[in-house]
Amino acid sequence: xxxxxxxxxxxxxxxxxxxxxxxxxxxxxxxxxxxxxxxxxxxxxxxxxxxxxxxxxxxxxxxxxxxxxxxxxxxxxxxxxxxxxxxxxxxxxxxxxxxxxxxxxxxxxxxxxxxxxxxxxxxxxxxxxxxxxxxxxxxxxxxxxxxxxxxxxxxxxxxxxxxxxxxxxxxxxxxxxxxxxxxxxxxxxxxxxxxxxxxxxxxxxxxxxxxxxxxxxxxxxxxxxxxxxxxxxxxxxxxxxxxxxxxxxxxxxxxxxxxxxxxxxxxxxxxxxxxxxxxxxxxxxxxxxxx
Amino acid sequence: xxxxxxxxxxxxxxxxxxxxxxxxxxxxxxxxxxxxxxxxxxxxxxxxxxxxxxxxxxxxxxxxxxxxxxxxxxxxxxxxxxxxxxxxxxxxxxxxxxxxxxxxxxxxxxxxxxxxxxxxxxxxxxxxxxxxxxxxxxxxxxxxxxxxxxxxxxxxxxxxxxxxxxxxxxxxxxxxxxxxxxxxxxxxxxxxxxxxxxxxxxxxxxxxxxxxxxxxxxxxxxxxxxxxxxxxxxxxxxxxxxxxxxxxxxxxxxxxxxxxxxxxxxxxxxxxxxxxxxxxxxxxxxxxxxx
Numbered sequence: 001x002x003x004x005x006x007x008x009x010x011x012x013x014x015x016x017x018x019x020x021x022x023x024x025x026x027x028x029x030x031x032x033x034x035x036x037x038x039x040x041x042x043x044x045x046x047x048x049x050x051x052x053x054x055x056x057x058x059x060x061x062x063x064x065x066x067x068x069x070x071x072x073x074x075x076x077x078x079x080x081x082x083x084x085x086x087x088x089x090x091x092x093x094x095x096x097x098x099x100x101x102x103x104x105x106x107x108x109x110x111x112x113x114x115x116x117x118x119x120x121x122x123x124x125x126x127x128x129x130x131x132x133x134x135x136x137x138x139x140x141x142x143x144x145x146x147x148x149x150x151x152x153x154x155x156x157x158x159x160x161x162x163x164x165x166x167x168x169x170x171x172x173x174x175x176x177x178x179x180x181x182x183x184x185x186x187x188x189x190x191x192x193x194x195x196x197x198x199x200x201x202x203x204x205x206x207x208x209x210x211x212x213x214x215x216x217x218x219x220x221x222x223x224x225x226x227x228x229x230x231x232x233x234x235x236x237x238x239x240x241x242x243x244x245x246x247x248x249x250x251x252x253x254x255x256x257x258x259x260x261x262x263x264x265x266x267x268x269x270x271x272x273x274x275x276x277x278x279x280x281x282x283x284x285x286x287x288x289x290x291x
Numbered sequence: 292x293x294x295x296x297x298x299x300x301x302x303x304x305x306x307x308x309x310x311x312x313x314x315x316x317x318x319x320x321x322x323x324x325x326x327x328x329x330x331x332x333x334x335x336x337x338x339x340x341x342x343x344x345x346x347x348x349x350x351x352x353x354x355x356x357x358x359x360x361x362x363x364x365x366x367x368x369x370x371x372x373x374x375x376x377x378x379x380x381x382x383x384x385x386x387x388x389x390x391x392x393x394x395x396x397x398x399x400x401x402x403x404x405x406x407x408x409x410x411x412x413x414x415x416x417x418x419x420x421x422x423x424x425x426x427x428x429x430x431x432x433x434x435x436x437x438x439x440x441x442x443x444x445x446x447x448x449x450x451x452x453x454x455x456x457x458x459x460x461x462x463x464x465x466x467x468x469x470x471x472x473x474x475x476x477x478x479x480x481x482x483x484x485x486x487x488x489x490x491x492x493x494x495x496x497x498x499x500x501x502x503x504x505x506x507x508x509x510x511x512x513x514x515x516x517x518x519x520x521x522x523x524x525x526x527x528x529x530x531x532x533x534x535x536x537x538x539x540x541x542x543x544x545x546x547x548x549x550x551x552x553x554x555x556x557x558x559x560x561x562x563x564x565x566x567x568x569x570x571x572x573x574x575x576x577x578x579x580x581x582x
Binding site: 070132 | 422423445447466
């Protein structure tokens with residue numbers, strides 16, 4: 001098992017941006033109820049489906065994001081291992097973000113970090129911030145590995161906690177501040193900010209101009225690509241001039257995975273991914289490449 | 292796979308209290324670096340170790356709490372399934388709390404709920420509150436299954452978010468209030484409150500007198516049993532008189548699992564569990580049984 005990525009996660013993201021000019025991330029959520037008929041019932045369906053999507057879209061994406069719950073609910077952890085190994089082997093230039101939203105303390109967090117980075121060999125992982133900085137540290141102890149902390153999520157219930165006013169600053173703003181400063185132990189921390197709240201995305205970018213942002217919520221969840229990119233740019237404009245600007249990784253899962261329901265699912269996914277990548281390119285005219 | 296527990300989780304906890312007069316929960320965290328020498332290197336070590344602990348302590352506990360990270364980091368999900376099946380078969384009166392601290396939205400949360408309740412057949416699960424009420428709902432859609440939401444945790448970094456003042460109420464108090472009201476869709480929701488902060492445990496109990504509390508942090512983490520039980524009682528005294536009072540489940544993991552380092556590990560664990568159960572009994576004199 002390799003403990004250190006060949007280059008750091010944020011470096012790999014920036015290089016991918018320069019080489020392929022894409023901010024699209026394809027989420028790999030193999031839902032057994034939505035698989036093409038030809039794959040249903042096959043024991044290797046999660047791997048076979050996702051690997052076909054990966055191979056059909058790899059040149060269009062800056063990252064892949066497998067969602068671990070879809071594998072765990074099906075007793076298919078071995079297929080998730082195989083899938084990530086396949087991405088590293090066949091598409092080594094595309095980093096893998098394991099969407100696991102882990103969050104625990106001490107030795108338990110160390111075991112979750114081992115799961116993500118040693119067992120699955122992910123380049124980055126998503127984490128929950130509720131337990132604070134020391135729950136993130138065991139992940140950031142892996143040099144060069146990345147982590148995206150939940151900040152402002154795309155679901156309605158996200159308001160319950162994230163929008164609380166904590167002394168003139170909302171909780172998600174406080175999380176963004178902590179992630180940009182004290183929590184960012186290895187310089188590889190990023191934030192998850194839903195596409196469905198552009199005004200709040202702008203706030204996060206103003207607070208944390210240098211952090212990579214993972215933005216779910218376009219496609220099936222209805223987030224607007226132009227609105228989110230404008231918000232990101234306006235937030236960055238409020239930050240210190242000349243500040244290095246972190247990458248933006250725009251995730252779409254279902255709208256790409258299930259674009260076609262039949263035998264042509266991989267070709268349909270490729271077409272949907274290409275449309276989404278191109279829409280992002282079209283909306284981001286004038287933005288300089290991330291460094 | 293059985294979808295409904297034979298009785299609800301909170302009922303099972305209350306019955307266990309009446310029958311066995313114990314609030315002790317033994318956490319099952321099989322750390323490969325701390326296993327007895329005779330088990331090290333054995334492929335079935337996580338199951339063999341935990342099953343021996345379970346059989347040695349079952350009559351002393353109100354619940355078992357396996358920690359999923361310790362199994363996942365070792366590719367031992369099948370052994371976690373076998374372990375929980377063993378508890379249900381050999382000790383059907385003892386409910387199982389799967390410590391997973393999941394938290395995600397929509398269809399992803401549904402898959403995590405399937406993992407916890409269908410694949411692993413847990414009676415309850417631990418969850419993170421950061422994503423709000425709709426991230427808990429897919430778990431509470433299982434009738435009779437329980438969930439403990441992180442509220443005030445026992446680690447130093449817990450302050451980062453949980454202690455923020457949100458309009459005169461700290462974030463953990465807000466979580467306790469939500470869990471006691473709007474979030475509690477199936478009446479089976481509880482809260483995780485660390486033993487290391489008795490004053491805050493008292494606040495949580497005052498806000499949520501009826502909710503079961505899962506209290507980690509005694510034993511290796513140094514929480515004081517007498518202080519936590521006094522805090523719980525003083526919090527309950529501030530609540531509405533006559534309010535039904537939820538169970539208190541006091542978890543100890545390492546101090547019991549690794550009480551003996553040699554061949555006698557199960558007997559040493561039993562002795563440590565008995566001491567802890569008895570200390571809890573001694574400190575709780577005068578408290579009426581939970582209903």
